[in-house]
Amino acid sequence: MSKRLQSTDNVKNDEIIDDLTKNLETSLKTEESVDEFVISPGTSSENFPKAAGDAPKTSDTPSIYPDLLEDGNLDKDFAEKESETKEDSDTDIDEVSLKDAEVDLTDDQKEERRIIAEELKKAGNDAFKDGDYERSIEKYTEGLRTCPLQFAQQRSVLYCNRSAAKMKLKKYKQAIKDCTKAIELDENYVKAYIR
Numbered sequence: 001m002s003k004r005l006q007s008t009d010n011v012k013n014d015e016i017i018d019d020l021t022k023n024l025e026t027s028l029k030t031e032e033s034v035d036e037f038v039i040s041p042g043t044s045s046e047n048f049p050k051a052a053g054d055a056p057k058t059s060d061t062p063s064i065y066p067d068l069l070e071d072g073n074l075d076k077d078f079a080e081k082e083s084e085t086k087e088d089s090d091t092d093i094d095e096v097s098l099k100d101a102e103v104d105l106t107d108d109q110k111e112e113r114r115i116i117a118e119e120l121k122k123a124g125n126d127a128f129k130d131g132d133y134e135r136s137i138e139k140y141t142e143g144l145r146t147c148p149l150q151f152a153q154q155r156s157v158l159y160c161n162r163s164a165a166k167m168k169l170k171k172y173k174q175a176i177k178d179c180t181k182a183i184e185l186d187e188n189y190v191k192a193y194i195r
Helices: 013-027 071-091 095-102 107-129 133-144 150-170 170-187 192-195
Strands: none
Touching: 013 107, 013 192, 071 150, 107 150, 133 150, 150 170
């Protein structure tokens, strides 16, 4: 602070502000011209000098996964993940909406749904024996959407059976998901652990 401001006997606010802003203006002035930071159309990054904090060019950087950088591989990986997600969404069970739907059901209606789910499980088992794994997954999924949540053991069996069909189709991630759900519902279900 200037000596003039230290003795504030007859100093006006405007003078104090002027003195402070003058110091700021001089400290902000740089010797670099603004023109070197203006990018014209058609220029590339090679035309500019490298600063100390700039990252290396991607061509200078060694790739950890060179096979992913080949044309099309990223798109292929994305397409595979997208198809897995789509297939998963077809067989996902929304237990929140099931719970909401079951609120108004009587015990007799729940028992009726349990019996229907048991029949769907048998149909899924028959399709599995015939080698029609897609159809068996459909039946097990339909059974899971029908079977009330209170019948955890039966739901666990449906999940485990569905995982077996998914394993036959080499959908291992989905099979693991189903076995995990089966174990959550019945932690003593040995078959789910084995699968």
